[in-house]
Amino acid sequence: MSVIEFRDVVVRYDRRVVVQPFSDRVESGEWLGVIGPNGAGKSSLLRALAGLVPHDGSILVDGHDLAAMSNKDRAKLVAYVPQEPLIPDDMSVFDYVLLGRTPYVSYFGVESRHDRDIVAEAIERLELGAFVERMLGELSGGERQRVVLARALAQQAPVLLLDEPTSALDIGHQQQALELVARLRHDDGLTVIAAMHDLTLAGTYTDRLTMIDQGAVVASGLARDVLTAERLGEIYHVCVTVDLDDDGTVIVVPRRGFPTP
Amino acid sequence: MTERPRDAGWFAGAALVLAVAVLVGVSIGPAGPPWWRVPLALIDHLPLISLDSGVSEAEWNILWKIRMPRVILGGLVGGMLSIAGASYQGVFRNPLVDPYLLGVAAGAGLGATIALTTGRGVTALWPVDPVPTAAFVMALVTVGVTYAVGTSRGLTGAGAGGRSGTTLVLAGIAVVSFATAVQTFILQRHNEVVREVFQWVLGRLSGATWSDVLLILPYVVISSIVLILHRRQLDLFRVGDVEAATLGMSVSRSRLVIVVTATLGTAAVVSVSGLIGFVGLVIPHVIRLMAGASYRRLLPLSLMLGGAFLILVDIPGRMLTNPAETPIGVVTAFIGAPFFIYLLRTRRVPV
Numbered sequence: 001m002s003v004i005e006f007r008d009v010v011v012r013y014d015r016r017v018v019v020q021p022f023s024d025r026v027e028s029g030e031w032l033g034v035i036g037p038n039g040a041g042k043s044s045l046l047r048a049l050a051g052l053v054p055h056d057g058s059i060l061v062d063g064h065d066l067a068a069m070s071n072k073d074r075a076k077l078v079a080y081v082p083q084e085p086l087i088p089d090d091m092s093v094f095d096y097v098l099l100g101r102t103p104y105v106s107y108f109g110v111e112s113r114h115d116r117d118i119v120a121e122a123i124e125r126l127e128l129g130a131f132v133e134r135m136l137g138e139l140s141g142g143e144r145q146r147v148v149l150a151r152a153l154a155q156q157a158p159v160l161l162l163d164e165p166t167s168a169l170d171i172g173h174q175q176q177a178l179e180l181v182a183r184l185r186h187d188d189g190l191t192v193i194a195a196m197h198d199l200t201l202a203g204t205y206t207d208r209l210t211m212i213d214q215g216a217v218v219a220s221g222l223a224r225d226v227l228t229a230e231r232l233g234e235i236y237h238v239c240v241t242v243d244l245d246d247d248g249t250v251i252v253v254p255r256r257g258f259p260t261p
Numbered sequence: 262m263t264e265r266p267r268d269a270g271w272f273a274g275a276a277l278v279l280a281v282a283v284l285v286g287v288s289i290g291p292a293g294p295p296w297w298r299v300p301l302a303l304i305d306h307l308p309l310i311s312l313d314s315g316v317s318e319a320e321w322n323i324l325w326k327i328r329m330p331r332v333i334l335g336g337l338v339g340g341m342l343s344i345a346g347a348s349y350q351g352v353f354r355n356p357l358v359d360p361y362l363l364g365v366a367a368g369a370g371l372g373a374t375i376a377l378t379t380g381r382g383v384t385a386l387w388p389v390d391p392v393p394t395a396a397f398v399m400a401l402v403t404v405g406v407t408y409a410v411g412t413s414r415g416l417t418g419a420g421a422g423g424r425s426g427t428t429l430v431l432a433g434i435a436v437v438s439f440a441t442a443v444q445t446f447i448l449q450r451h452n453e454v455v456r457e458v459f460q461w462v463l464g465r466l467s468g469a470t471w472s473d474v475l476l477i478l479p480y481v482v483i484s485s486i487v488l489i490l491h492r493r494q495l496d497l498f499r500v501g502d503v504e505a506a507t508l509g510m511s512v513s514r515s516r517l518v519i520v521v522t523a524t525l526g527t528a529a530v531v532s533v534s535g536l537i538g539f540v541g542l543v544i545p546h547v548i549r550l551m552a553g554a555s556y557r558r559l560l561p562l563s564l565m566l567g568g569a570f571l572i573l574v575d576i577p578g579r580m581l582t583n584p585a586e587t588p589i590g591v592v593t594a595f596i597g598a599p600f601f602i603y604l605l606r607t608r609r610v611p612v
Contacts, residue, residue: 075509086501090554103509
């Protein structure tokens with residue numbers, strides 16, 4: 001259960017500003033979806049939170065400034081699932097998920113029985129029990145995605161960052177992965193921030209959406225307020241119709257043609 | 262310890278192979294007692310045990326003062342090169358890396374060349390041979406230069422916090438070329454030592470004494486222990502610098518400690534044995550193909566089986582003494598390369 005506060009966060013690569021001053025507050029247990037076209041700065045924002053790129057301003061988790069933390073302390077608070085995780089083919093599923101326990105093991109130490117129990121539990125919760133001894137190279141794309149989630153889960157961090165978690169999966173596995181995230185969030189009270197491409201899925205699974213373009217926030221709020229055909233045409237240069245389902249689900253349907261200016 | 266039970270089996274097997282290699286290495290040689298008397302003689306010299314091995318005092322001296330130090334030295338050198346090679350491959354996530362990558366070999370070669378050319382007249386009367394010392398010091402200096410050059414900011418990737426693997430490897434290539442150029446320049450001006458330098462470069466275990474063994478023993482023991490203590494960090498490097506950092510590892514600090522440790526051990530053994538190639542590159546791969554790629558298993562197995570390998574391949578070199586001893590670096594490649602090719606063609610290649 002952790003609150004994340006962004007205060008005027010700016011990310012630069014050399015001199016180029018990729019995230020404009022960004023301020024937001026993500027409540028404990030909330031799922032924030034970050035959307036926007038390619039290169040908008042979604043990943044950079046997540047990478048700043050994961051401590052991978054330097055940033056100006058401050059990011060606080062439960063009032064603690066992330067910039068002042070060691071890698072180890074940050075890893076106990078924030079688990080990060082990259083867009084394209086580097087999967088060593090000849091590592092077993094168990095050993096890979098075990099890497100998630102790194103922040104809890106002393107420098108020269110070995111994982112304890114407790115660590116191994118947590119790993120076994122994470123593997124079980126992601127329905128990977130049958131694969132424990134398998135090598136990662138033998139797994140399908142959907143299974144690999146679950147293994148990476150299991151590693152993040154073994155980290156026992158209250159904040160989960162997902163960088164386009166489903167971009168490499170077919171529609172069935174996309175849904176399966178997002179359902180798993182939703183369940184884990186619910187059971188463990190995780191605060192989730194996810195950069196997402198599929199707007200309908202983003203609207204369906206998240207509590208709130210923030211749309212950014214060229215590093216700046218253009219809209220933030222409920223899916224039905226953020227995802228308007230007009231705004232999508234303007235930001236994504238896409239021609240869509242947006243329908244509202246009876247249960248409030250926002251459905252974004254691409255149409256043929258170019259957006260009318 | 263919560264190592265998996267199957268690891269224990271592998272470690273016991275490797276220890277057995279190493280013990281057999283030592284025994285075979287001591288038992289075979291051009292002079293000395295018949296091979297089957299050697300184990301008896303060894304048992305006879307254990308404390309509190311006495312039996313008639315039929316080995317004379319002179320024969321025992323051949324075993325203990327000539328063969329044994331050579332076997333032990335071979336074991337230490339082979340083990341050190343293998344575990345250092347495995348560690349280098351790990352921190353740079355590159356299967357083509359060997360322990361000489363950042364300039365240990367080029368530096369040691371340069372140091373030996375300088376000692377053999379400029380120093381000979383001055384140092385002939387010294388009680389200590391200056392060549393190993395010069396090789397050791399220059400090896401460390403060269404790697405130090407590589408590290409200093411390879412740490413420039415701005416070139417490195419996100420999250421690595423300065424010293425990215427690729428920049429270091431490229432710096433190593435440049436520094437190695439420079440050191441080699443200097444060495445060639447010196448050699449061109451001192452034709453008389455070319456043969457001596459060449460022999461040193463190819464590596465040898467002949468003429469090994471107990472003092473050689475004692476000289477490198479502390480380096481090998483300490484380096485190996487520190488590297489094995491980093492087995493968890495080396496497994497983390499397999500998911501890349503970025504993810505390792507998000508999992509809580511201090512990537513550049515771990516890389517620095519591992520590289521310094523592996524380099525120190527390598528420089529020590531190279532200063533005594535010369536540049537024995539192939540072992541540090543290939544033994545870790547052979548073990549990966551046989552036993553899997555987890556560093557928890559790979560590092561101890563590299564130490565033991567790398568040692569056993571060098572002890573065994575040294576045997577033909579000792580038997581074929583005429584006209585000149587075959588350099589061990591030639592033998593390692595001659596025996597090891599076909600075996601490695603066989604493994605590559607019959608197994609899946611992990612990288």
